[in-house]
Amino acid sequence: MASKPSIPKGTRDFSPVEVAKRQYIIQIIKNNFEKFGFQPIETPSFENSETLMGKYGEEGDRLIFKILNSGDYLSKANVEYLEHKDSTKLTSSISEKALRYDLTVPFARYVVQHQNEIEFPFKRYQIQPVWRADRPQKGRFREFFQCDADVVGSKSLWQEVELVQLYDTVFSELGLKGVTVKINNRKILSGIAEVIGASDKLIDFTVALDKLDKIGEDGVKKEMIEKGIGAEAIEKVQPLFNFTGTITEKIEKLGQLLASSEEGMKGVEELRFICENVTKLGLSSAILDLDVTLARGLNYYTGAIFEVASPKEVAMGSIGGGGRYDDLTGIFGLKNMSGVGISFGLDRIYLVVEELNLFPETVTASSKGLFLNYGDAEAFYALQAIQKLRSSGIKVELYPDNAKVAKQFQYADKRNIPFAVIVGEQEIALNSFSLKNLVSGEQVSLDFEGLKKALN
Incomplete structure (x- = not known):
């Protein structure tokens, strides 16, 4: 099976x-x-x-995601890495490419x-x-x-x-409407770590601080202590745990906190420039907010950091x-x-x-109209109109089989197609089309230009 x-x-x-x-x-x-x-x-x-x-x-x-080399990749694998089951080192010898x-x-x-x-x-x-x-x-x-x-x-x-x-x-x-564009600066995070004497713990400090909204103040302090950041250093960053106010007020607080750090003050000035100009220019519906706990991509970000909530x-x-x-x-x-x-x-x-x-x-919305299929002669007549309608940018299609009419209407309903175009012997004789509104049930007889206008 x-x-x-x-x-x-x-x-x-x-x-x-x-x-x-x-x-x-x-x-x-x-x-x-x-x-x-x-x-x-x-x-x-x-x-x-x-x-x-x-x-x-x-x-x-x-x-x-690593991609295994093609062919007999194990034949070129390092035997020592295989024997010791060292997957980290083995990977480089059996996989030379990776998904981005x-x-x-x-x-x-x-x-x-x-x-x-x-x-x-x-x-x-x-x-x-x-x-x-x-x-x-x-x-x-x-x-x-x-x-x-x-x-x-x-x-x-x-x-x-x-x-x-x-x-x-x-x-x-x-x-x-109401998304929040959070902004911070890597230089500010470096400056804070410098001011509290924990520059060598920058990554540990920022990773812990980044979790403030998830594990709370006590959780962050506990993690910092576990990473070797002293109680005195943590005391110096106490203001960050209740960092409120307008963007301007937050920038001023950061300026006072980082006054002794050249790197930190560069970050403050960069933030001030960005935030002041965005505020002056105005935003349609987004909210700009300074979030000092934001610490993403520290391996390569060097200045402004953004995150959208x-x-x-x-x-x-x-x-x-x-x-x-x-x-x-x-x-x-x-x-x-x-x-x-x-x-x-x-x-x-x-x-x-x-x-x-x-x-x-x-x-x-899919097709605007479904041409019902009553046989080959009717289908050919319909396709001539369909060709012209499509060239005018109107989405229409022909039901492919000469099936029961009820089944064709059911198909249109399930596809949410709003109109059915009925083309039988009478319509061909009069060079016309019967258009049925599948929402209201109303049905009218139209020439091609009338049909085109109705479906447009």
Whole structure:
């Protein structure tokens, strides 16, 4: 007996309706990327392992899907690693390629490889799938799309200002009002660690601080102590645990806290520039908020850090994020090439838009009319009209089989097709068409121009 087919955990099939909704979101993101001057590129779904490994930290490396070498891969494997079952070292000898983990590192590789063909500053967008060997859960998949926009070759903070506006524009057009664009700066996190005398514990400090909303103040302090950060140092960052007020007030508090740190004050000034200008220019519906606990991508972010939270009425992880990286291309030999970028989490955005019932009804509309099939002569007459209607951009189709009329009407109903076009001997003789509204039940006889107007 044949086994029941299935798909791997963390992946999904998409129905026609789901694809239509996904494409609706992608089209809005794509249109706005291009409005803001970003150009499209595409990179391979898999890269050489050396391109990806070591770029995301230990946890990121663990989540990269490795691809086994083709052929008899074990024949070239290191015997010692095989005998000792050293999977970490063995992997490099049997797997030379891996599925991309994100779009940022492949983009950095692209820039270095094509640097002589690129006009800098280079504004690119990329909408493609990525893969992570993560534990699947709501809003987290092993295969998912990222929609990235990056600017490389410019240190101007006006880019950060525009990226906040880009987030606001896209989410406003999707009807997602009230998203929060959280902002922080890597230099501020470094400055805080310096001020409290824990520069050598920067990663441990920021990772713990990043969990404040999940495990609370006591949980964060406990984790910091476990990581070797002293009680005196923790006491110095006490103000961060109740960091409230307007953006301006928060920036002023940070300025006082980091007065003795040159690096920290650089971060404060960068934040001040971005936040003040975004505030002056105004946002349509998004909320900009300074979140000092935000600490994402510390392995390559060097300046501003962004994360987007969905509207408060929906419980969902971040639906976007990004930041400034001053030397990401340096990992591939091209030094001093600053960049900044953001990403839209398509799959999570889909879930939020669906939960809030924000998809327009027209998004999932299929054919506008179904021509019923009464036989070959009638089908040929119908296809002549269908050809003309399609050339005018009207979605129509012919039921392929000369089946019972009731079955054809049932098909139209299940497909949510609003009109049926009836073409029988009488219609052919009169060179006309009978159009039935499948919602109201009303039926009228029309010539071709009348039919075209009704279906348009």
